[in-house]
Amino acid sequence: MADPMKIRAVAQADQVEVKILMAHEEETGLRKGPDGGIVPAHFISNVSVRYADREVKRAQWGPAIAKNPFMQFAFRGAARGAELTVTWVDNRGESRTDHVTVA
Amino acid sequence: MDSSRRELLRAGGLIAALIAAGSEAAEPAPAWNRAAFEAKTVQDALKALGAPGSQEGGELQLTAPEIAEDGAAVPVVVQSRIAGTQQIHILVDKNPFSLAASFFFPEGTQARVSTRIKMNETSHVVAVAVAGGQVYMARQEIKVTIGGCGG
Numbered sequence: 381m382a383d384p385m386k387i388r389a390v391a392q393a394d395q396v397e398v399k400i401l402m403a404h405e406e407e408t409g410l411r412k413g414p415d416g417g418i419v420p421a422h423f424i425s426n427v428s429v430r431y432a433d434r435e436v437k438r439a440q441w442g443p444a445i446a447k448n449p450f451m452q453f454a455f456r457g458a459a460r461g462a463e464l465t466v467t468w469v470d471n472r473g474e475s476r477t478d479h480v481t482v483a
Numbered sequence: 484m485d486s487s488r489r490e491l492l493r494a495g496g497l498i499a500a501l502i503a504a505g506s507e508a509a510e511p512a513p514a515w516n517r518a519a520f521e522a523k524t525v526q527d528a529l530k531a532l533g534a535p536g537s538q539e540g541g542e543l544q545l546t547a548p549e550i551a552e553d554g555a556a557v558p559v560v561v562q563s564r565i566a567g568t569q570q571i572h573i574l575v576d577k578n579p580f581s582l583a584a585s586f587f588f589p590e591g592t593q594a595r596v597s598t599r600i601k602m603n604e605t606s607h608v609v610a611v612a613v614a615g616g617q618v619y620m621a622r623q624e625i626k627v628t629i630g631g632c633g634g
Contacts, residue, residue, distance in 0.1 A: 395593065408601070410579055425515045436592050442520040444575060444583035446556035446599035446631070455592040 387480040389464055395454045396482050398429065398437075402450075402468055408443040424449055426469045431458050458482055519582050525574050525609055528582040529618075532572060534611060540565065540619035545610040547625055554602040554631030561596055563612040563619070568594035570613040577606035601631040 383403035390397050402424060409421025421443055429437040436455040458464070460482050467477040519531035529535050546560040561571050571586045571594060583600045594612065602608075605626045612619045 406601075408579075435589060437589075438587040439596075440515055440520075440585040442580055442582055442584065444578050444580065444601045446601055450597070450599050452597035453586075453592065453595065457591050 382474065382476045385466060385468075385476065385478045387464070387466055387478060389480050389482045391458070391460045391482050392454075395456050396458045396462070396464075397452070397454045398464065398480075399452045400427075400429075400450070400466055401448060402427075402476070403448055404468075404470065406443065406445055406447040406449065410443075421471060424468045424470045427451065428467050429453075430465045430467075431455070431462060436464075516585065519585070520580060522581055523579070525576055525581045528572075528574055528580075529611065532570075532582070532585070532611075532613075534570075534572070534613050534618045537611060537618035537620040539621070540612075543610060543612045543619045543621040545608065545621040545623050547608055547623055549624075550626045550628070551602060552628045554604070554627040554629055556599045556631065557602050557608075557625060557627070558597070558599050559608060559610075561610040561612075561621075563594040563614065565594070565612055565614040565617075565619055568612050568614040570611075571596055572611040572613075573598070573600060574609040574611065575600065575602055575606050576609065578603050602627045603630045 386401040388399045404424050405422055407419050407422040411419045413419045423443040424441055427439040428435055437453050462482045464480050467475060469475040519528050522528035522531050542564040544562045551557040559573060563571060569588055573584045574581045575583055584598060586596045588594050607622045607624050609620060609622045
């Protein structure tokens with residue numbers, strides 16, 4: 381199981397500002413390992429952020445997202461105390477879901 | 484390359500299953516756009532995204548450093564002030580695969596995103612916004628001292 385994400389969600393005026401840091405190697409599939417063989421691609425392909433049964437953000441990524449991916453965005457309609465759910469899925473079908481309470 | 488392609492193919496089905504399992508109440512999410520992510524040029528990627536033929540627009544802003552010492556993690560911010568922006572895509576002209584990321588903005592989510600991308604070499608980074616069937620583009624050259632794709 382991958383390490384937990386670091387997520388911060390802060391209510392500012394009428395918006396919630398969300399910062400997410402995911403723990404992932406993000407191998408491109410183009411790099412050679414110490415044995416000279418290609419290190420297979422391993423990267424997060426889909427990200428979804430949900431609040432109260434609606435998706436507030438969705439992303440599709442290729443292998444060109446930097447190691448330990450970072451994403452920041454803002455949405456309206458949630459207040460302090462609300463719970464957000466963040467899920468990522470990678471190209472091997474591994475996934476991780478974490479929750480955060482809006483501060 | 485062959486093995487990574489297999490990985491991608493295998494992941495496609497799993498992703499679809501996971502998304503289906505996790506979102507009874509939600510609109511069906513489109514699966515990973517393999518054709519777009521495997522495109523080797525910006526033009527082909529845009530075609531696969533269904534967003535060819537774009538206009539340069541002042542309301543789409545791409546903020547990135549002029550010089551990135553480490554191509555493995557280049558911070559990029561894209562903000563669209565175009566009304567009704569539904570998608571923002573980030574592409575790197577000279578990366579092995581041009582499309583780095585696609586972001587989708589439901590109503591109520593601000594059309595702005597920050598992330599960090601890998602760059603293989605000095606290249607133009609292209610931000611594309613899709614709003615109401617129109618496609619807008621902003622680009623900036625980023626000089627890269629050390630490439631970040633390996634190989």
